[in-house]
Amino acid sequence: MTTAHDLGQPLMTPLTPLAVADPGGLIQSVDWVAVAPPLIAALAALAVLVTDLFLPEARKRLLGWLSAAGLLAALAALLPLALGDTRSTFCFKSPGGGCSYTADHFALAFQLLALGGALLTVLLSLHTVEAEKLPGGEYWFLLLSSACGAALLPASRDLATLVIALEVATLPAFALVGLRRDGRGAESALKFFLSSVNATAVMLLGVSFVYAAAGTIQLQGVADGLAQAPGRLKPLAEAGAVLTLVGFAFKTAAVPFHFWVPDTYVGAPLPVAGYLSVVGKAAGLSGLALVTTLALRPYGHTWGLVLAVLAALTMTFGNAAALRQRTDTPHGAVRLLAWSSVGQAGYLLVPLAAAGYAGSAEPLGATVAYALIYGLVNLGAFGVVALVGGSGRLDGFRGLAGRNRWAAFGLAFFLLCLAGLPPGVVGLFGKVVVFRSAVDAGLGWLAVVMAVNVVVALAYYLKWTALLFAPSAGEGVAEGDAGHRTPAPLGAALGLAAVGAVVLSVAPQLVLQVVSGSLF
Numbered sequence: 001m002t003t004a005h006d007l008g009q010p011l012m013t014p015l016t017p018l019a020v021a022d023p024g025g026l027i028q029s030v031d032w033v034a035v036a037p038p039l040i041a042a043l044a045a046l047a048v049l050v051t052d053l054f055l056p057e058a059r060k061r062l063l064g065w066l067s068a069a070g071l072l073a074a075l076a077a078l079l080p081l082a083l084g085d086t087r088s089t090f091c092f093k094s095p096g097g098g099c100s101y102t103a104d105h106f107a108l109a110f111q112l113l114a115l116g117g118a119l120l121t122v123l124l125s126l127h128t129v130e131a132e133k134l135p136g137g138e139y140w141f142l143l144l145s146s147a148c149g150a151a152l153l154p155a156s157r158d159l160a161t162l163v164i165a166l167e168v169a170t171l172p173a174f175a176l177v178g179l180r181r182d183g184r185g186a187e188s189a190l191k192f193f194l195s196s197v198n199a200t201a202v203m204l205l206g207v208s209f210v211y212a213a214a215g216t217i218q219l220q221g222v223a224d225g226l227a228q229a230p231g232r233l234k235p236l237a238e239a240g241a242v243l244t245l246v247g248f249a250f251k252t253a254a255v256p257f258h259f260w261v262p263d264t265y266v267g268a269p270l271p272v273a274g275y276l277s278v279v280g281k282a283a284g285l286s287g288l289a290l291v292t293t294l295a296l297r298p299y300g301h302t303w304g305l306v307l308a309v310l311a312a313l314t315m316t317f318g319n320a321a322a323l324r325q326r327t328d329t330p331h332g333a334v335r336l337l338a339w340s341s342v343g344q345a346g347y348l349l350v351p352l353a354a355a356g357y358a359g360s361a362e363p364l365g366a367t368v369a370y371a372l373i374y375g376l377v378n379l380g381a382f383g384v385v386a387l388v389g390g391s392g393r394l395d396g397f398r399g400l401a402g403r404n405r406w407a408a409f410g411l412a413f414f415l416l417c418l419a420g421l422p423p424g425v426v427g428l429f430g431k432v433v434v435f436r437s438a439v440d441a442g443l444g445w446l447a448v449v450m451a452v453n454v455v456v457a458l459a460y461y462l463k464w465t466a467l468l469f470a471p472s473a474g475e476g477v478a479e480g481d482a483g484h485r486t487p488a489p490l491g492a493a494l495g496l497a498a499v500g501a502v503v504l505s506v507a508p509q510l511v512l513q514v515v516s517g518s519l520f
Helices: 004-008 036-054 061-076 078-083 105-131 136-155 159-178 183-214 219-227 231-251 261-267 270-295 297-323 332-358 364-388 405-419 425-440 444-469 488-506 509-516
Strands: 018-021 027-030 087-091 099-103
Touching: 036 061, 036 078, 036 105, 036 136, 061 078, 061 105, 061 136, 078 105, 099 105, 099 136, 099 159, 105 136, 105 270, 105 364, 105 488, 136 159, 136 270, 159 183, 159 219, 159 231, 159 270, 183 219, 183 231, 183 261, 219 270, 219 297, 231 270, 231 297, 261 270, 261 332, 270 297, 270 332, 270 364, 297 332, 297 444, 332 364, 332 425, 332 444, 364 405, 364 425, 364 488, 405 425, 405 444, 405 488, 425 444, 425 488
Parallel strands: none
Antiparallel strands: 018 027, 027 087, 087 099
16 A cells, blocks of 8 residues: 555665765765656657657658657666665755655556556557648657656655646647647647646645745655644645645646646547546646645645545536537547546545545555556547547447447447446446545545446446447448558557456456555
């Protein structure tokens, strides 16, 4: 189980390849093994950018495979960390000092999600970049840069590194959305940019208030400083805590900070929409977990109640909006997945709220487990939507089983996993561990709200699933190219997602191992 000790009191490693003493008497240790996953992603981004200058247009496709190789190397760098003890680096040997980067169970799980999600996105994108004539060099560079920030964020242990990592993950995403060569891409990128910039400004204001009250940016030091802050500084600290939570709530698409999601997903290239729904959300979620359970620990009951209310509103509003999607609406499939991702964000916030009430980081295991499950099956669903193509109407999926049975079976399985119904047992287990975290923390009312929303969500997941096997209504209803040969990279991505979901459904104890921390 990820504990408060894992998150807040990192173990110093004896393996410090580089130590630099500065004039202030501080000792900064650099452990290159600990920082390898995000560092390799950053180096891969630079390699893609430079290689793009020398490759002829006919061979630009190699950039995508180079990106996939870089992400595979970054994932491989997680293995020695997973098999060893917690490692920390960029540490300060000073009163109240700490480490700015810690590779513990929590960080490794979210790095696996960020880098693995980015790898699946690369495989989904190889066909899209060619079909939509997107600029390959810029696309792969931006995607790898964003993945680097998403991998850096869960290991950050001070407010400055958290903010920088969050922006490194977010800023390239604006450009990725805008790369689509039509008006929708530019409009969606502008909406995404303006709303995100406002949220970042609010978050920075909150971080400055917290720093002023605590006197440090180290997350553990912030908690100690807030607990000992004079009474006259408590209003400043409380205002800073609220503003900081608002910024991270935007990144996780929590209601009422969700308004950018549907239009952004519709306007972005489909693989980018899937990336934002999984990796972008995971980055914001990990930052929110760190800030609340570490830095704002003295105010646990306050932010626990705030997150509980946000979770209830988010899952209710998201599922209600998804339920209202019509089958003949253009891009209805993407909009339904967008609203579904908002509802799923509500489930992901439940264990964070429970952590506030429990006064420990124990419930975070449920968030980690559910985020891994959701990321796998949601990217698979976006992959099938990209395969079908067409106008993206839900009616376009009618009779898909007759045109491409494997795509229909795959999408049906992904939707059932999201709904938490057999044979998608892994989705059921994910919801059970989230539900249990609320009950164990005494949040019975939130558990009831979640149960009701799970039932409501069944309606639109099952409706879409039924369309896949319904007879076609006549000429012109079926659309897209799902009956043609599936591009190999796209098929590989769908296969990986499906196999992963099947394995976890057959052996759901792997989910419980993530919750208990014994997987890493």
